Amino acid sequence: MRLVVALSAAVVLASALIYTSFSAASPALTPSQLLREAQPGRSYQLTGKVAAGTVHHVGEGLDFSVADRAGGAAIPVAYTGTVPDPFREGREVIVTVRKQDGRYVGERDSLITKCPSKYKTAPAVEKQNY
Amino acid sequence: MAELGRICLLLALIVCVYGIGVSLYGARTGRLEFSDSGRRAVYALAIVLTVAFAVLELAFLRNDFAFNTVADTSSRTTPTFYRAAAVWSSQEGSLLLWAWLLSLWSSLALFLVRRRLRDVSAYATAILLGLGGFFIALMIFYASPFQTTTPKPAEGVGLDPLLRFPTMMIHPPMLYSGYTLCTIPLAFAAGALLARRVDADWIRATRRFAMAAWLFLGIGILLGARWSYSELGWGGYWGWDAVENASLMPWLTGTAFLHSLMIQEKRGMLKVWNVSLVLATGTLAIMGTFLVRSGILNSIHAFGGATLGVPFVVLIGVLIAGSIYLVVSRREMLRSEHRLDSLLSRESIFLANNLVLVALCFVIFWGTYFPLISEAFTGNEASVGPPWFDRYTVPLALMLVLLSGIGPVIAWRRATLANARRNFVVPLACGALTALGLLAAGVTQKPLALAMFCCAAFVFGSVGQEFVRGARARRAMAGGAPPAALLGLVRRNRRRYGGYVVHVGIAVLFVGVAASSSFQHAVEQRLTPGSSARVGAYTVRYVRPTAAITPKNDTAHTGSTLDVGAVLDVSKGGRHVATLRPSQGFYDSGEPAQGTVGHLIGGQAVSHISMNGGLTRDVWTAIAPDISTPALQRIVSVGNRTLPADEAGVAIGVLAREYLKNPPPAQFHFIVSPLVMWIWIGGLIVFGGGLIAIWPTPSAVRRRVALRSRARASHGLARA
Amino acid sequence: MELLAVLLACVLVAVVLAIVGAPLRAARDREMAGEDVDSDTDPEHQAAYVRAELEAAREAKYLEIRDAELDLRTGKLSRADYEAVDGVLRAEALELLNRLQALDSGEGAEGGGDRGEGAGGAAMPGRPQPARERLSNPEVED
DSSP, X not given: OHHHHHHHHHHHHHHHHHHHHHHHOEXXXXXHHHHHHOOTTOEEEEEEEEOTTOOEEETTEEEEEEXXXXXXXEEEEEEOSOOOTTOOXXXXXXXXXXXXXXXXXXXXXXXXXXXXXXXXXXXOOOOOOO | OHHHHXXXXXXXXXXXXXXXXHHHHHHHHOBHHHHHHHHHXXXXXXXXXXXXXXXXXXXXXXXXXXXXXXXXXXXXXXXHHHHHHGGGGSHHHHHHHHHHHHHHHXXXXXXXXXXXXXXXXXXXXXXXXXXXXXXXXXXXXXXXXXXXXXXXXXXXXXXXXXXXXXXXXXXXXXHHHHHHXXXXXXXXXXXXXXXXXXXXXXXXXXXXHHHHHXXXXXXXXXXHHHHHHXXXXXXXXXXXXXXXXXXXXXXXXXHHHHHHHHHHHHHSOOHHHHHXXXXXXXXXXXXXXXXXXXXXXXSTTOOSSOSSHHHHHHHHHHHHHHHHHHHHHTTTTTOOSOOOSOSSSHHHHHHHHHHHHHHHHHHHHHHHHXXXXXXXXXXXXXXXXXXXXXHHHHHHHHHHHXXXXXXXXXXSSSOOHHHHHHHTHHHHHHHHHHHHHHXXXXXXXXXXXXXXXXXXXXXXXXXXXXXXXXXXXXXXXXXXXHHHHXXXXXXXXXXXXXXXXXXXXXXXXXXXXXXXXXXXXXXEEEEOTTOEEEETTXXXXXXXXXXXXXXXXXXXXXXXXXXXXXXXXXXXXXXXXXXXXXXXXXXXXXXXXXXXXXXXXXXXXXXXXXXXXXXXXXXXXXXXXXXXXXXXXXXXXXXXHHOOGGGHHHHHHHHHXXXXXXXXXXXXXXXXXXXXXXXXXXXXXXXXXXXXXXXXXXXXXXXXXXXXXXXXXHHHHHHO | OHHHHHHHHHHXXXXXXXXXXXXXXXXXXXXXXXXXXXXXXXXXXXXXXXXXXXXXXXXXXXXXXXXXXXHHHTTSSOHHHHHHHHHHHHHXXXXXXXXXXXXXXXXXXXXOOOOOSSOSSSOOOOOOOOGGGOOOOTTOOO
């Protein structure tokens, strides 16, 4: 009897978890995919390489363009927040973006740069404060 | 010498295969000489891998760049300490470290149980050698640490500057010791199931290894968090990154196991649950090892193509399938001997604790592997971020801390309700007083943090009460001054009181986490010299810029070419608090395409943060200086055009001077986090408590206790 | 370098063979000398497993008895509840001790048993303790 109660509780909690994860998740897209599929207002995880010559400091923020790994379409992103140490042109990055008024705005502190070395390095993810 | 290394690997693989065969044969036929030979194969493996590791280590220390790994991760200018530790900074070297640590810990474990559990340990030997063989085969066929290039390169690439921190170099050996130690209980559990002997003797042997694994893994995780916080430029200690989570999951199931083990020990219950937990812990440890190397998850640590992905998936599949098969086929043997006597018992609190821990593990597992799950179901790879994790782990963490305060107050088997009610008065009072105090002090906006503080106070009250009452009881029985009574109490009840200390440590740690997350003040601002920023109650003033060129042959420093930073004056209410000097180091990229001057500072840029730590708060500062202004860039391009390679350093000097003369505005990141220090202090307390719990009782005490218990037992019978 | 590497490799192989082969050689020597081959299926080894199991269970039971007493002294159990639990635990402990004793007396007849940690209950007259089978118990709990 106790087992049944415990299992049901577990199932209920698990369902809540599963449901929210699907709705809270942001899909990972490459720049070419983003250009095709992006809907305004939804957030996406943009993954790709920082295109050469596109990094500029603009006031408090950073503008840069993200291109497909294999080269090609580059999407300009207006980003504010912490810039991880390994960030530079040619590095692979993941940044959460939202399409606003035709521009792509990077979510604050969401920039992650993949470290080039093959082994462990820094997680540069910003923790959201609650 | 690379040939010796390669021969060692081959020999190691042969030893593994031999050991597996001979152990299984010995287990099936009962012929002890074969099981013994199998055990000794593990010892032999340890020796062979030690030689292999020594060969690699020597290559690093001697700068033998013929070795590919040495050329890829070290250089003549890398300081000796980092050169020695760079062995495990590459894929190949880290595999060797893993295999070597596995062989060492397995040898120790098998040596300690060599006279008991022979049937179980024969199977366990085979499993451990199987795992070792897997890693060795990976090295031989996929990623050999002993690959060489001829002709020998003159100089190496150097260690990634992000890794040039002491904490970061100790972190892998600690973590790997934790991971490999997790596989030992797995091997013994599977062995016990295979030998059909899951009993008290197995528990006695497994408990210490599980505790050791838990300790090392915990230290490894904490070191990683500390490194992230005190060395990296983002100022956080936990980001719910895939690799962080991967190391936390086996630790959670390990913690659950350490508790539910006691239930099996006392009541013969939860056998299926326990073996499942152990098998899960070991499997999660392997999955953690695999995650870093496979590229299946889009994390910072993912290495683009899945070079090692397929073999690992096969291994994990085998582990999971094997575990399920073993548990299901032996379920008759794993029937519980008793049922729970009462809901008001320590056993049932432990059960609740297990449920919370497993729920935590499930949440983290789901969130970590979600990209794969969502891809499987929807075709889209999506990931969840820290807010999602926080939403579910925070309430569970609260429950965990609360339970850790309730447990000590409840008796085993069946607690007396009246007594239990009475015993809760002090802890509840502590919690309530804390709540009132904090509310009165105006801390109202963060209910979750408030709840955590109250739960922690509850734990302190509960555990404090236990120590006081226990010491009092001991004094009544054996006399002596209070401190001596306390010491004697702990010495003779190490498991219980060591566990209590661990609970206190965890509560302290969570207080630190709650305070530093909820009440943090963070500011990012662009400042010019002379201007200031307000961070919470503090004012940070940018006094002046700094620029330093690090000499070519500095063995003490981390070897950046140019270090640009600032001097900051931190004050509170007008009073000077600290002077901080954050900087950013620019490293050599070694790419000639960037020009003779450009490459000197075109490589990795690493933040050297500057922090003023204290018991009540940490003031953390980082700087991202701008060296790409037109004026400074002109110096670089002129230098590229006009200076020969060996004089290129001159341009860097000019650049530094120019930066000092006309400093452009720099981007600063300031964070004031309350009570962060208590996270590390809490971790130390947990470590201390764990040591107390794992320490064997001195035999004199043990004999006295055993004889006295026995005397009382027969006395009781005479009376009855 | 080449020669040194080959030499070290040979030494290593020799060491490995020596370590791994020792029990096999010892067993073969015993066989040739006509002694019985030590097997796990021998009754004395099976008895050793039962003994180890009983000893481990006994240690755990002692721990439970002491835990219950500590529970009483720290005010978690009433005297009545304690007496009840203590009685049950003592009875269980005694049963374990009896079973250990039965094992000892069963083995005493064969004369080839293992030592007990001072033997349970009534002490057996001193039996020879073959050094080979001396069980040390580093893991015994307090």
